[in-house]
Amino acid sequence: MKLVYVLCGLLSFQLMAGTLNWQRKADLLIPVQEIYPAVFQGEIYVAGGLSSELPKQQGQMTDAVQIYNAKSNTWRYGPALPEGRHHGQLVAVKEQLFLFGGFTQANGGNWSASADVLKLDLQQQRWLKVASLPQPLSETVSWVLEDKVHLLSGRSPATEAxxxxxxxxDVAIHWVFDPDSLTTVTAPAVPQAKNSAAAVVYDSKGYLLGGRQxxxxxxxxxxSFDAKSQQWLALAPMPEAQAGLASAVLNGRLWALGGEFFQQGGGVFSKVWxxxxxxxxxxxxxxxxxxRHGLGAVVMDNSIYVIGGAAAVGLKQSSAVLEELTVVQ
Known part of the structure; x- marks a missing residue:
């Protein structure tokens, strides 16, 4: 693997990205954080998640799948996951919906990393385990490139526990999952092991940003990662080191939203970059x-939908907030 570096300063745009318009939409049915939502069949899906509002005996996690319809501005419940799960990576690809890994309540704790690959069976209206990852993986992020799912970075058991x-x-994993054969192969590792990053696709390339060790x-x-050349390229770093953030691409720009930090008592990032x-x-x-941190973001109908998360560091003040962000040029 060849790693190429590009040095760029923090410059002013020649053209402003536009004025941001935030609109509050209908709240989630359950406030959740540590979610990775997806757009599937024209609706937003949120699968599982952690919540400070849920009972400790169930690990403060949920098996609920919440579905948002933008036309009616309403949420409804979809087929529940087989068990409560958080930090699972939800991905829509080739008219199918998969959930990869995440943490479940097992092995005497609430942070048991899973190797499950679950798929929503639309006919049976239930989630089925269709494959296993090479090892348990959680707090990962993903791209879809050329109809393949790339899973990048995250956390995996460091010992037998x-x-x-x-x-x-933390791991530097880069796997590529084929939704047709339900198999996983290894790709060039991410440049550094980390978790709680964000990922987007733009112009047939994947972009991985932020995160934490x-x-x-x-x-x-x-x-960025070019699937054709199999090369990673280092770009201008973010102005703030952010983890637990969400990202999206809209109007030809990459948007970074939220996240948390732990220095000096900790806090949640508010700036939009x-x-x-x-x-x-x-x-x-x-x-x-x-x-918020631990939130999700998806693009639908030329808007960014900013979903859930938590308004305070850690498992506190889990949010049911849904906002639609548009950019007025």
Missing amino acids: NGQWQDQG VQAGNKADVH AYSFTEKSWQQQGDMPIP
């Missing part, structure tokens, strides 16, 4: 009305 948060270690804290790194792919630079574009 697998029940507690501290049993897990348990021992070293938040990361500001941004890398936009990255210009053409100028290779970042610029702040206002602030989030309700800053």
